[in-house]
Amino acid sequence: xxxxxxxxxxxxxxxxxxxxxxxxxxxxxxxxxxxxxxxxxxxxxxxxxxxxxxxxxxxxxxxxxxxxxxxxxxxxxxxxxxxxxxxxxxxxxxxxxxxxxxxxxxxxxxxxxxxxxxxxxxxxxxxxxxxxxxxxxxxxxxxxxxxxxxxxxxxxxxxxxxxxxxxxxxxxxxxxxxxxxxx
DNA sequence: CCCTGATTCGC
DNA sequence: GCGAATCAGG
Numbered sequence: 750x751x752x753x754x755x756x757x758x759x760x761x762x763x764x765x766x767x768x769x770x771x772x773x774x775x776x777x778x779x780x781x782x783x784x785x786x787x788x789x790x791x792x793x794x795x796x797x798x799x800x801x802x803x804x805x806x807x808x809x810x811x812x813x814x815x816x817x818x819x820x821x822x823x824x825x826x827x828x829x830x831x832x833x834x835x836x837x838x839x840x841x842x843x844x845x846x847x848x849x850x851x852x853x854x855x856x857x858x859x860x861x862x863x864x865x866x867x868x869x870x871x872x873x874x875x876x877x878x879x880x881x882x883x884x885x886x887x888x889x890x891x892x893x894x895x896x897x898x899x900x901x902x903x904x905x906x907x908x909x910x911x912x913x914x915x916x917x918x919x920x921x922x923x924x925x926x927x928x929x930x931x932x
Numbered sequence: 933c934c935c936t937g938a939t940t941c942g943c
Numbered sequence: 944g945c946g947a948a949t950c951a952g953g
Contacts, residue, residue, distance in 0.1 A: 757944085757945085774935085774936065774937085775936075775937065776935080776936080785946090786946075786947080787936090787937090788946055788947060788948080789945075789946050789947085790946095791936095791937060791938075791939095791946090792939095792944090792945065792946050792947090793944090793945080793946085794937090795937095795938075795939080796944070796945080800937080800938075801937095880933090881933065881934075901933090901934065901935095902934085903934070903935070903936095903953055906953060910934090910935080910953090913953070934953105935952100935953080936951100936952080936953070937950105937951090937952090937953105938949100938950075938951080938952105939948100939949080939950075939951100940947105940948085940949080940950095941946100941947100941948095942945105942946100942947095942948105943944105943945080943946095943947105
């Protein structure tokens with residue numbers, strides 16, 4: 750076993766940087782890299798000084814950085830052996846590079862068809878609406894065919910991830926895609 | 933109950 | 944340096 754993959758080689762670090770800057774979540778990056786947890790990814794990201802993503806311009810006397818009350822008191826004994834997933838699909842001794850993610854597609858700015866693209870099977874009525882279902886209204890509430898999104902809602906919020914973005918963020922960041930598309 | 937990143941600290 | 948445990952929050 751040359752490398753189980755659970756080590757931060759240059760390639761893996763580069764990939765980590767790329768994906769992180771690309772906006773992928775830590776768990777996605779972890780899944781992409783393989784043999785690492787999202788915690789490992791986040792930890793590495795912080796060690797590399799990449800935390801904060803696109804955010805920067807930290808004030809001189811940044812209260813956020815200084816006023817950091819420590820509360821995390823982990824358990825004295827922590828066995829917790831994570832289950833590794835050696836899904837090696839390389840038949841030969843050639844290490845296949847991962848990364849089929851992010852096709853770098855240009856978003857058509859506004860795409861209201863996203864809702865329409867959802868099959869009827871996903872839609873739910875007020876009767877079928879559960880706690881963990883997205884309450885994003887679709888259609889005319891006065892009509893019998895009124896439905897809700899029904900997707901898995903974010904905990905504590907009435908909407909799913911997608912609709913939460915719409916609800917709580919009018920429109921924002923698209924600079925990353927612009928940059929990549931231009932390059 | 934799903935997820936996100938942030939932080940701490942034993943290893 | 945590493946990352947699990949934990950925190951804090953959407």
